[in-house]
Amino acid sequence: MSSAGNHPRRLLITGASGFLGWHLCRLAASEWSVYGVGCRHRVTVYDATPVTGDLTDSDVMATLFDRIRPQAVIHAAAASDPAFCERHIDEARRINVTATESLAGQCARWKIPFVFTSTDLVFDGTRPPYAEDDATTPIAAYGRQKVEAEQRVMACWPKALICRLPLMIGLSGGFRGNFSFEMLKAIETGTSMNLFADEFRTPVDGQSAAAGILTVMGKTSGILNLGGRRRISRYEMGRRLAVIMECKDANIRPVSIREVAAAAPRSPDVSLNSQRAYRLGYDPADLDLTLERMVNTFRKGQP
Numbered sequence: 001m002s003s004a005g006n007h008p009r010r011l012l013i014t015g016a017s018g019f020l021g022w023h024l025c026r027l028a029a030s031e032w033s034v035y036g037v038g039c040r041h042r043v044t045v046y047d048a049t050p051v052t053g054d055l056t057d058s059d060v061m062a063t064l065f066d067r068i069r070p071q072a073v074i075h076a077a078a079a080s081d082p083a084f085c086e087r088h089i090d091e092a093r094r095i096n097v098t099a100t101e102s103l104a105g106q107c108a109r110w111k112i113p114f115v116f117t118s119t120d121l122v123f124d125g126t127r128p129p130y131a132e133d134d135a136t137t138p139i140a141a142y143g144r145q146k147v148e149a150e151q152r153v154m155a156c157w158p159k160a161l162i163c164r165l166p167l168m169i170g171l172s173g174g175f176r177g178n179f180s181f182e183m184l185k186a187i188e189t190g191t192s193m194n195l196f197a198d199e200f201r202t203p204v205d206g207q208s209a210a211a212g213i214l215t216v217m218g219k220t221s222g223i224l225n226l227g228g229r230r231r232i233s234r235y236e237m238g239r240r241l242a243v244i245m246e247c248k249d250a251n252i253r254p255v256s257i258r259e260v261a262a263a264a265p266r267s268p269d270v271s272l273n274s275q276r277a278y279r280l281g282y283d284p285a286d287l288d289l290t291l292e293r294m295v296n297t298f299r300k301g302q303p
Contacts, residue, residue: 125267227272
């Protein structure tokens with residue numbers, strides 16, 4: 001079994017088998033005894049003690065808190081696929097809302113820091129860039145559930161911190177491939193790939209996002225945007241990767257969000273204004289440097 005180390009402070013991280021959770025566990029292990037909660041998939045971070053538990057079962061979580069006695073919690077677990085949330089609203093809501101409220105309640109009971117990872121998709125994408133105080137206007141089930149979760153978190157634990165995250169890019173040792181991996185693979189093999197040219201985000205790599213969360217945890221409460229420094233479309237990002245990879249045969253085609261039938265509606269531009277977080281020490285990596293690192297990691301085959 002992996003060890004959480006000998007640090008006196010205990011940090012509980014949910015979603016530890018996923019993309020962001022994997023990065024959080026790795027970075028936090030230098031200063032915390034990390035306990036990584038996975039539900040359906042195995043936690044693979046060596047420096048974290050894996051914990052299995054159903055986040056939607058409040059009694060299970062209460063017992064878990066009593067056993068581990070964490071001194072801080074980062075809740076990164078979510079049903080984050082917008083299409084899944086549209087098709088399975090009740091199941092997704094139990095994960096995205098019910099479990100989140102239960103964890104926030106436990107942190108209120110123990111009076112410890114609680115960080116909840118939310119999303120830029122709480123906005124409809126018509127009035128970017130979005131600051132923390134802008135009104136939420138979700139257009140899909142996933143965004144609506146995250147808004148409800150944000151509200152319930154602040155209602156039961158006002159000292160909690162909600163970190164709104166953008167499109168996450170990069171590679172990790174988490175259990176599944178992601179958009180970045182599929183894009184790199186398609187570019188390298190010359191596989192035809194359609195990428196949105198009119199959907200804009202402020203993407204950030206997983207390591208920067210994890211470092212940002214750990215940096216701001218305990219420094220503030222309320223809502224904080226953790227976007228990247230550059231607004232970009234997936235199509236432009238794909239073209240930049242093709243140049244870095246020197247793949248002249250890359251078959252990348254621009255498409256519009258209006259042309260593609262999707263299970264969940266898409267917001268055209270949910271770019272985040274993250275100046276407040278920058279002032280607190282959040283310092284996301286330069287996008288071009290991030291893309292170069294992605295390519296190097298992909299070619300080495302080891303995150």
